[in-house]
């Protein structure tokens with residue numbers, strides 16, 4: 416089965432193991448363009464692995480993954496680059512380039528992947544840094560940033576190319592509530608104003624419910640619940656109900 | 664045993680990829696200059712200091728031997744031949760295996776474990792070309808240059824030591840040093856260090872780039888790089904010396 420035009424990301428029976436350890440077992444889900452999907456699950460259940468599969472940093476052992484109309488598990492390097500251009504990725508630990516300043520971290524992708532002039536690059540970098548509240552730290556090295564600042568800088572780098580699909584691995588972990596809610600707002604704004612498809616891993620139920628349209632819950636490598644917040648709340652899986660419940 | 668064969672295969676494929684990617688655009692010129700400065704210029708103090716110390720020590724030793732034969736006039740010749748043919752290239756290679764090999768191994772391994780290599784890939788940048796190729800090329804080019812610096816430092820130190828002992832003039836020292844040195848025993852040994860440079864760049868990049876362990880993988884990559892680079896440099900030196908002797912028979916002393 417091929418996905419239809421409205422599909423942004425489509426997993427079909429994807430399995431992934433590391434050695435003898437099976438991390439994902441025949442996982443299938445579909446994310447429509449412009450939709451926000453939140454991935455919930457306990458630690459070590461393969462959430463980050465799922466995001467890395469989407470951007471093809473990892474390859475599945477079985478199953479197929481579509482990004483829009485491209486089945487990426489068989490793509491060659493050049494075609495993969497084309498697909499990756501559509502995707503922005505915030506890593507769980509930000510993964511900033513530690514030999515570059517914050518400004519250079521953001522200008523590198525613009526300089527490499529677009530034909531923008533230096534002035535345009537400057538203004539875009541400043542704009543995105545302002546959005547995440549780091550405009551004053553342009554010249555700072557990543558090692559001098561706090562954990563929460565690194566997270567926001569990583570988000571800025573993921574956003575700077577204006578991706579159609581944004582993958583965010585725990586965008587608000589380690590942030591205070593006020594900053595976290597600002598980041599949620601920013602993500603929501605990406606979705607409503609730019610129609611960005613959003614796939615985010617999070618442990619913050621409040622933020623997830625505010626931003627997410629649909630939810631998937633992983634447990635022991637299996638997808639145990641999938642649907643709207645209300646659907647997951649009434650799922651027959653105990654873990655899923657606990658993870659989505661606000662009273663925790 | 665199969666593990667060892669697999670390992671040799673992996674390292675070879677990795678090295679060949681570095682050569683092949685060197686000729687495929689896009690070329691990472693900016694990264695290359697950064698690495699050349701890091702690997703080349705920053706190694707100069709170490710090379711000069713070592714060359715100096717070694718040059719002085721060698722003169723002291725050869726002097727005490729040659730004095731008994733009344734052949735002290737040969738000291739500059741022995742010094743220059745020794746340095747240009749073997750000491751300069753080999754010692755420069757081993758020193759760089761230590762300084763640069765461990766550095767490249769640790770840096771690339773750190774980029775790997777902190778997911779920075781993944782981040783580069785996620786931005787559609789070829790991380791191998793961006794990180795590995797410029798480092799390998801910088802090593803290949805830096806090594807012969809550093810070897811020359813080592814040779815001349817050794818020669819200058821040799822002069823200083825000899826001047827202290829016999830008051831020989833700089834002019835006479837240089838004349839004697841270069842009297843029996845010909846291009847064939849100067850150029851091939853210097854150029855063979857490009858091979859050492861390739862070994863250092865490729866092997867240490869391999870350990871760093873392919874590490875799959877966490878923080879302890881960084882230390883391991885650095886140590887493994889130095890050990891294997893040093894070993895391969897010595898082994899390849901034996902082979903290269905033979906090759907040079909066959910290609911330039913006059914240099915076989």
Ligand SMILES: Nc1ncnc2c1ncn2[C@@H]1O[C@H](COP(=O)(O)OP(=O)(O)OP(=O)(O)O)[C@@H](O)[C@H]1O
Pocket residue numbers: 433438456457458459460461462463464465507
């Ligand atoms: N490159 C890898 N090599 C080997 N095992 C891996 C690798 N990446 C992930 N794993 C394993 O896969 C499992 C899932 O990892 P993953 O990072 O996806 O967890 P997670 O759901 O994101 O957890 P957390 O909420 O703690 O971030 C873990 O048990 C981890 O050890």
Ligand SMILES: [Mg+2]
Pocket residue numbers: 462463464507584
């Ligand atoms: Mg994770």
